[in-house]
Amino acid sequence: xxxxxxxxxxxxxxxxxxxxxxxxxxxxxxxxxxxxxxxxxxxxxxxxxxxxxxxxxxxxxxxxxxxxxxxxxxxxxxxxxxxxxxxxxxxxxxxxxxxxxxxxxxxxxxxxxxxxxxxxxxxxxxxxxxxxxxxxxxxxxxxxxxxxxxxxxxxxxxxxxxxxxxxxxxxxxxxxxxxxxxxxxxxxxxxxxxxxxxxxxxxxxxxxxxxxxxxxxxxxxxxxxxxxxxxxxxxxxxxxxxxxxxxxxxxxxxxxxxxxxxxxxxxxxxxxxxxxxxxxxxxxxxxxxxxxxxxxxxxxxxxxxxxxxxxxxxxxxxxxxxxxxxxxxxxxxxxxxxxxxxxxxxxxxxxxxxxxxxxxxxxxxxxxxxxxxxxxxxxxxxxxxxxxxxxxxxxxxxxxxxxxxxxxxxxxx
Numbered sequence: 001x002x003x004x005x006x007x008x009x010x011x012x013x014x015x016x017x018x019x020x021x022x023x024x025x026x027x028x029x030x031x032x033x034x035x036x037x038x039x040x041x042x043x044x045x046x047x048x049x050x051x052x053x054x055x056x057x058x059x060x061x062x063x064x065x066x067x068x069x070x071x072x073x074x075x076x077x078x079x080x081x082x083x084x085x086x087x088x089x090x091x092x093x094x095x096x097x098x099x100x101x102x103x104x105x106x107x108x109x110x111x112x113x114x115x116x117x118x119x120x121x122x123x124x125x126x127x128x129x130x131x132x133x134x135x136x137x138x139x140x141x142x143x144x145x146x147x148x149x150x151x152x153x154x155x156x157x158x159x160x161x162x163x164x165x166x167x168x169x170x171x172x173x174x175x176x177x178x179x180x181x182x183x184x185x186x187x188x189x190x191x192x193x194x195x196x197x198x199x200x201x202x203x204x205x206x207x208x209x210x211x212x213x214x215x216x217x218x219x220x221x222x223x224x225x226x227x228x229x230x231x232x233x234x235x236x237x238x239x240x241x242x243x244x245x246x247x248x249x250x251x252x253x254x255x256x257x258x259x260x261x262x263x264x265x266x267x268x269x270x271x272x273x274x275x276x277x278x279x280x281x282x283x284x285x286x287x288x289x290x291x292x293x294x295x296x297x298x299x300x301x302x303x304x305x306x307x308x309x310x311x312x313x314x315x316x317x318x319x320x321x322x323x324x325x326x327x328x329x330x331x332x333x334x335x336x337x338x339x340x341x342x343x344x345x346x347x348x349x350x351x352x353x354x355x356x357x358x359x360x361x362x363x364x365x366x367x368x369x370x371x372x373x374x375x376x377x378x379x380x381x382x383x384x385x386x387x388x389x390x391x392x393x394x395x396x397x398x399x400x401x402x403x404x405x406x407x408x409x410x411x412x413x
Contacts, residue, residue, distance in 0.1 A: 020231050023059070023072075024048035039066040040073070070197070077193035084186040085138045087219075089115040091182045099132045102174075103140035112139050119183025120172035124371030134174055138183065142190035145169045149204075169211050178328075180218055180375050188215020200235050209235070213252060217259075218375075226256035244287070247276050251291060254298075263302055270295040286329075289319045293329050296336050305344035312337045326369045328376060334362045335376075339383050342390040352391040359384045 021028055022044040033042045034049065041059060043049040052059045069075035096116040100107050108115065114137050118124075122134025145168035152165040169191045171178050179187060188211050195208040213228035233249045251273050258266035274291040281288050292315040299308035316337055319330045341347060341355035363380050370377060 020227065022048050024052040024055075036063060036072070039063050039075075040071040041066065042072065073196050074193065077189065077196050081186070081189035081193045084182070084189045084215075084219075085112075085114055088117045088119070088138055088182040088186040092117045092119075096132075096135050099135045101136045101140050102132070102134070103136050103144060106137075109137045109139055112137070114139060117183050117186070119179040119181050121175040121177040121369065121371045121374060122172060124373050125175075125368055134172055138186045138190060141168075141187060142194070144173070145187075145191070146194055166207060170214065177370055177374075182219050185215040185219035185221070188212040188218075191215075201239060206232065206236065210249075210252070217252070217256065220259075222256050222259040226253065226260065229253045229256060243276070244280060247273050247280075247291075248287065251294060255294060258298060258301060263298065267295075267298040267302060270298050283315075283318055284322045286323070289315070289322065290329055293319070293333050293336070296333065300336050300339055300343075303343070305340040308336060309340040309344060312340065326365055328370070331362050331366055331369075331376065331380075334358055335380050335383050338362070338387055342387045347390070349391075349394055352387070352394055355387040356384070356391050359387050 022033075023041050024043060025048050027044045027048075029042055029044055033044060034046070035042050036049065036059070039062075041052075041063075043052065049059075053063075054060070066072055066075045069078060093115065096118065098107075099116060101109070101116060104110070116135050117138055118134045118136070120134045123132065145166075148165045148168050169187060170184065178184070191208045192212040195202075195204050198205040198208070200206070209228060209232045213225045213232060216222075216225035216228060229249055229252045233246065233253065236245055236249060250269060254266045254269035254273065257263075257269065270291065274288070274295045277285065277288040277291045283289075292311070296308050296312050296315070299305075299311065312333055316330075316333045319327070319333050323330050338355040338359040341351045341358070344351070347355075359380060363377075363384055366374070366377050366380050
């Protein structure tokens with residue numbers, strides 16, 4: 001029997017993204033852990049269940065409410081969804097004054113009262129002069145995606161068509177670019193709360209879990225994303241999913257590892273994942289190219305720039321040929337290559353000039369395709385500043401005197 005633990009850990013448990021830990025002590029739970037018979041809240045044993053029930057403001061006061069809300073997972077998902085929508089609306093506040101949702105044609109959602117958001121490339125790309133494009137309520141975007149998916153299921157359409165339907169949970173139907181940041185985060189919770197009741201054997205359940213993890217990652221909630229990815233991997237392994245699906249989830253876990261500081265572990269994982277996809281799918285498959293990009297990113301993140309440069313010279317032309325010059329992965333790889341050029345020890349003047357030329361071209365393409373508000377655009381802007389600073393420092397003779405303000409500009413870049 002599990003020993004009773006201090007109630008001081010309870011607030012940590014409430015912050016978990018999926019209910020995979022004991023509600024009383026936060027200990028990890030087996031797949032078939034003990035549940036409250038009424039609301040399905042899960043515990044590691046009878047002692048923790050009793051402690052949680054008897055605690056001041058504890059489960060006794062919430063059980064009926066949780067059951068009425070659809071059970072523990074549904075209740076938790078609904079609550080987190082509302083919080084995520086509020087965060088997304090607040091982040092977009094003041095940017096869409098006087099505009100209306102392109103779906104319901106209202107400024108304020110008539111049922112939920114929520115405000116407007118936009119987290120895609122609509123209205124933000126160079127040459128686009130319609131700032132109202134893509135402005136919507138998260139609730140409207142979620143309802144649109146749910147209806148489209150339902151139509152595909154009811155009409156028993158082919159798998160390829162179903163994938164197109166599922167895209168609306170993460171990709172704008174107007175500009176065909178993925179949502180990012182807190183809007184992707186809110187849609188992740190919207191997706192999960194919509195399908196949380198499905199059997200884990202239902203393919204939609206796994207897709208929804210991945211959508212939630214990716215939404216958390218997009219909003220930089222990396223620890224939370226990791227807990228979701230780990231739950232997804234455990235589920236797929238229980239179901240005996242094929243190696244290709246497991247590699248996808250392990251790749252997401254590797255990305256989360258990198259962001260929380262476990263960079264050496266992430267690098268090793270991406271090396272193995274790239275090797276596995278290369279053997280399984282070949283070098284021209286999208287998943288192989290994505291793995292190559294992430295492996296190169298891990299090398300650069302560990303400042304192994306010579307290795308990153310050598311690897312990208314081999315894989316970057318494949319990405320550009322197969323995906324096209326405007327694909328986000330091809331652009332990410334070229335950004336990483338420019339960073340490796342100007343950051344490597346012993347970088348020549350020609351290397352620095354190539355880095356600036358490369359990243360300037362990448363910046364123009366990114367702004368045209370994704371807009372200036374996309375996270376990739378911000379990273380490219382930062383890379384360009386640093387590349388130009390490195391080139392300026394090399395081209396400026398040591399004997400030249402700089403104004404203090406000029407020196408500060410170089411250092412800040």
